[in-house]
Amino acid sequence: MQKLLFILLLVWSNTAMSQSALRLSSDTVKVAKAELVVQNSTKNIAGYLFNIDNGKTIFRKLGRSVQFKVGSPNFPNAGDSVYKNTDLANHTIKVWRNGLLQYQDNTDGVGVNTDSGKVVFRPALSANDRIYIEAFSGIDFSLNGASIDDGATKGVGKLGVTVFDNGDNTFTLRWATNAKTLYLKPNVYGLGASTLFGYGIDSPNKLGEKIFAWLSANTDEPSWTNLAVFGQTSRDLSQTADGGVVGHNIDTALNAHPDFIFVSLASNDAASDFTVEQSVAYYKKIDSLAKNQGIPIFWATTQPRSGLSAAKQTLLKRMADSIRTLWPDRYVEAFAKVVDSFATTDAVIKTEYGIGDGVHLNAAGVQFMANSLAERMQEYFKPIKGVRRYVIDTSNNQVNWAQFDEVFDQNTVKKTYIRPSKKELYFRVRPEYVNDTYADFSNIAKLKEYVIPPPPLIFDHRLLVDLGGDGVITLNGNNTTKDGKLTPSPDAQGKYWNNWIGDGTQAGFVSGAAINGLRTTVGNPTAIGMELIGLPQGTYGNAITKSMNFNGPTVGVEDYPMEALYDNMFLNTSINPNGIIVRLKGLSKTNTYYIKLWGARIDASARILEAKLGTEPWTASKRVDTRLLSGQSPNYNNAINLDGFTGVDSIDINMRVGAGSTFAHLSLMDIGIVGTLPIIPKVLLRDTTTTLSTMRLTGLVVTNGATVSEYEWKQLSGPNTAVIANPFDNATNISGLTNGTFRFKLTVGTTDGKFYSNEARVDVFPDNGGKKTLRVNFSKTAAMPIPGWFNVWGAVKDVFISATDPVTNWTVDNVNGSLTYWSPVGGNNASDTDGFSTDNNSGIIPDIALKSFWFNYSQRYVAGNENLQLSGLNPAKTYTLKLYASRTGDPEADVKYGCWRVNGGAELSQNAINNATNETVVTNVTPDANGKIRIAVVAPEGTSKGNTSFINALVLIEN
Numbered sequence: 001m002q003k004l005l006f007i008l009l010l011v012w013s014n015t016a017m018s019q020s021a022l023r024l025s026s027d028t029v030k031v032a033k034a035e036l037v038v039q040n041s042t043k044n045i046a047g048y049l050f051n052i053d054n055g056k057t058i059f060r061k062l063g064r065s066v067q068f069k070v071g072s073p074n075f076p077n078a079g080d081s082v083y084k085n086t087d088l089a090n091h092t093i094k095v096w097r098n099g100l101l102q103y104q105d106n107t108d109g110v111g112v113n114t115d116s117g118k119v120v121f122r123p124a125l126s127a128n129d130r131i132y133i134e135a136f137s138g139i140d141f142s143l144n145g146a147s148i149d150d151g152a153t154k155g156v157g158k159l160g161v162t163v164f165d166n167g168d169n170t171f172t173l174r175w176a177t178n179a180k181t182l183y184l185k186p187n188v189y190g191l192g193a194s195t196l197f198g199y200g201i202d203s204p205n206k207l208g209e210k211i212f213a214w215l216s217a218n219t220d221e222p223s224w225t226n227l228a229v230f231g232q233t234s235r236d237l238s239q240t241a242d243g244g245v246v247g248h249n250i251d252t253a254l255n256a257h258p259d260f261i262f263v264s265l266a267s268n269d270a271a272s273d274f275t276v277e278q279s280v281a282y283y284k285k286i287d288s289l290a291k292n293q294g295i296p297i298f299w300a301t302t303q304p305r306s307g308l309s310a311a312k313q314t315l316l317k318r319m320a321d322s323i324r325t326l327w328p329d330r331y332v333e334a335f336a337k338v339v340d341s342f343a344t345t346d347a348v349i350k351t352e353y354g355i356g357d358g359v360h361l362n363a364a365g366v367q368f369m370a371n372s373l374a375e376r377m378q379e380y381f382k383p384i385k386g387v388r389r390y391v392i393d394t395s396n397n398q399v400n401w402a403q404f405d406e407v408f409d410q411n412t413v414k415k416t417y418i419r420p421s422k423k424e425l426y427f428r429v430r431p432e433y434v435n436d437t438y439a440d441f442s443n444i445a446k447l448k449e450y451v452i453p454p455p456p457l458i459f460d461h462r463l464l465v466d467l468g469g470d471g472v473i474t475l476n477g478n479n480t481t482k483d484g485k486l487t488p489s490p491d492a493q494g495k496y497w498n499n500w501i502g503d504g505t506q507a508g509f510v511s512g513a514a515i516n517g518l519r520t521t522v523g524n525p526t527a528i529g530m531e532l533i534g535l536p537q538g539t540y541g542n543a544i545t546k547s548m549n550f551n552g553p554t555v556g557v558e559d560y561p562m563e564a565l566y567d568n569m570f571l572n573t574s575i576n577p578n579g580i581i582v583r584l585k586g587l588s589k590t591n592t593y594y595i596k597l598w599g600a601r602i603d604a605s606a607r608i609l610e611a612k613l614g615t616e617p618w619t620a621s622k623r624v625d626t627r628l629l630s631g632q633s634p635n636y637n638n639a640i641n642l643d644g645f646t647g648v649d650s651i652d653i654n655m656r657v658g659a660g661s662t663f664a665h666l667s668l669m670d671i672g673i674v675g676t677l678p679i680i681p682k683v684l685l686r687d688t689t690t691t692l693s694t695m696r697l698t699g700l701v702v703t704n705g706a707t708v709s710e711y712e713w714k715q716l717s718g719p720n721t722a723v724i725a726n727p728f729d730n731a732t733n734i735s736g737l738t739n740g741t742f743r744f745k746l747t748v749g750t751t752d753g754k755f756y757s758n759e760a761r762v763d764v765f766p767d768n769g770g771k772k773t774l775r776v777n778f779s780k781t782a783a784m785p786i787p788g789w790f791n792v793w794g795a796v797k798d799v800f801i802s803a804t805d806p807v808t809n810w811t812v813d814n815v816n817g818s819l820t821y822w823s824p825v826g827g828n829n830a831s832d833t834d835g836f837s838t839d840n841n842s843g844i845i846p847d848i849a850l851k852s853f854w855f856n857y858s859q860r861y862v863a864g865n866e867n868l869q870l871s872g873l874n875p876a877k878t879y880t881l882k883l884y885a886s887r888t889g890d891p892e893a894d895v896k897y898g899c900w901r902v903n904g905g906a907e908l909s910q911n912a913i914n915n916a917t918n919e920t921v922v923t924n925v926t927p928d929a930n931g932k933i934r935i936a937v938v939a940p941e942g943t944s945k946g947n948t949s950f951i952n953a954l955v956l957i958e959n
Helices: 002-018 179-183 207-218 250-255 276-291 310-326 363-380 562-566 847-851
Strands: 047-051 057-061 064-069 082-084 092-097 109-113 118-122 130-136 162-165 170-174 187-192 223-226 260-264 297-300 387-395 402-407 414-418 425-433 445-447 461-467 498-500 529-533 568-572 580-585 592-598 608-613 622-625 639-646 650-657 663-666 668-674 682-684 688-690 695-698 700-702 708-717 731-735 740-750 755-764 773-779 790-793 802-804 811-813 853-857 868-871 879-884 897-902 908-911 920-925 933-937 948-951 953-958
Touching (some): 092 109, 092 118, 187 207, 207 223, 207 363, 250 276, 260 363, 297 310, 297 363, 461 562, 568 650, 592 650, 608 663, 622 639, 650 663, 695 755, 853 933, 879 897, 897 948, 908 920, 933 948
Parallel strands (some): 260 297, 461 498
Antiparallel strands (some): 047 057, 064 130, 082 118, 092 130, 162 170, 170 414, 387 425, 425 445, 461 668, 568 663, 592 639, 592 668, 608 622, 682 700, 695 731, 773 953, 811 868, 853 948, 879 920, 897 908
16 A cells, blocks of 8 residues: 555656646546545645546635634624624635524625625624634635646636626626626526426425525525526527527527526427437537627536437437536536436436426426536636736727727626717727736627617606705805795696705705605605715805705796796806716616706806716716896706616716806706606605604505515604604604704615615694793894794894794894994804803703804993884783893803893893803783883993893793
């Protein structure tokens, strides 16, 4: 035995030195009850010999492995859901949790990112979970672990290129198949007959279902399409020109640009009297069509069929042998393991593997096929090694070629590009190896000329989005006028509109503003939404509200109401030269979309808007002048129409101010859709009001066939943090509410891993006890509305301010804004920010009211010069008046008071420093004969209380 080992090692050593291959035929060496050790230059590389059938044994390197117990140092803790280890990157990753293999699943399993080595656990990790992660390397062809053995002979060989237009001004080139195309969103097609279709087998044991289950567990977001039907032959699978069946043949599969194809033709060729030579001819033609596009086909061998004659059974056996010979690396065994080797004819199904009709395999039989396909795919799809780069050439005539791109990642074999021209183009690819040699160029792939599809006369669906203010909290341009008009929904013609006022606050159209769940013109909900990326306004204006203008038409045009045209989002040239982006999300890849951008502003100067799809260069952009001369009627067709696009789930619309203009305006977006919108679940919530600190919110879910698996409530905004008692039910009890506006969001998850949400607004009003009450908060600029309060705002100095509360119909004014009544400091008599705030709305009045104030500096009281007036009151009634002053400061060093006189009475004072709890109450106040109460906000008498008087808010109650 020692001599035998010595001879073997000597042979191996000599072979390695001479650079020739070591070949071991079957039964060359036979060792019984002993250990055979073959030592060579792989001794420092961890790995093992692996039998892949057909007399081939390969050397496979080991990958990486990690195991840990949750909570161990440097590993995730209980409640964590993500583990990332760069050592796992670019490997095939499998995960075991407490000894159980974890499938890739959105709710119960793991998510795997092979590029970064990240594993996401679903559900989150629990204490004492034991985790084992194994990352498999690809196959290394060489015995010494180098990238290649002898240069060009061990690379990817001649490539097969395919190119396809994505319909969104981009195209995709694909020139090989490797680990990335298998593990990252593989597009897989199946062609065949009844076995692949699943005849006689219940779900989930059909062959196609088993294939998809394996893909789902071992790859990231696979797509599996099964075109198999009963009775198909190899002729039926051929290209249409050769008699193939459209919809179930190779042309249909190749037109879908798959990453690989599985073909399973069990026995119909032999049953239809095809000779082996005829079948092989069809098989080879089909394989060459796919190979020319770089798409591998995995071929199932024929299967046994007991009911055929002995001669036809022999045809089946011969055809199985032929498939193994023709494609030794791509055949899938469907004969040897299920045939009855003791039968007197060549192709009898073993009893335990047939369904009993002598033709079809049962679940156990097709499991052998599924296992064989899975093993074959794992062996065939491997990382590419030895390639320095891929050189991609292009031509418009197949004669003159120029380099189009270089790809230096040897495992990137599919890439998407922006289309440089809508004209017909040709492409070819070849690899350069690390030893400075090249393989042959691939076939030539043609990218057809792109013809823009004309918009239909009537769209299947239509979305209308009005961009502009609400006239409640949004301000006009660079002044302080509240303006803007919401478009009625439905409008006078019955069309539903989506009103987008930016992010829903005074900030307006700032980066990150979004609108989701757009409704069609007939009111159906969709998953489509929009997001703004970038600030359109630039440096123009000083209002709180950003990027809004309201000087648009005051009449409608065709089916656009006046409200949709009147206000708009504007852009200014001071922004980034590449403009801003409106990202359209939630699209369906099977639909075609047409976008119309319409804008207008009454102005004498040019207002040019320039726009393009994000996949296009600016040279392909379109322009429109959005100005409207005074007295000119709006033009319905004066707009930018972006080409119909398809094949995407989101698209960026780039907009900027065009040359020759300083501003541009977008009033509305009109989106036409050709195709079918998915029916989505709807989450119904109602806005509500209350005077209580507790309430109950209930969400109604219209599932539209989906199964709800989870609920979650969250508070989005509010003056303080409320308590959500049961956040994971469809209804929840909420406590801790204070005077102000809250927004709550209910998110609903379904068993298919999707999430839907809606928001509810809760306005919490103060309890007035049934009495007619006016609550006023004063500010320099318009303050965020508070339920039950009336905001009176302005700079006070030299400005007469008068505002009427729409609830009580009482009026508040500052009598006269002159220096005689209001003496400023630094030109100001008002502030929005210098009042005290509790930060949780726990003061005697809301934080918003505490934060802002009017003030009067050093102006002493003079009878008849009262500077704050309440009018419209009932002279026959008496009133209770409450006054509030609050100013931030150092209690030890600052002296700040609110000092007032009511109807010429005695001085009232209130320490304003950091005040959040004190109020001054005056009872039985009587209006004069004209229904007025006059208040003096004046500096206090003496110096002990400072030289300034503040008023943040007042409350007037009719007795």
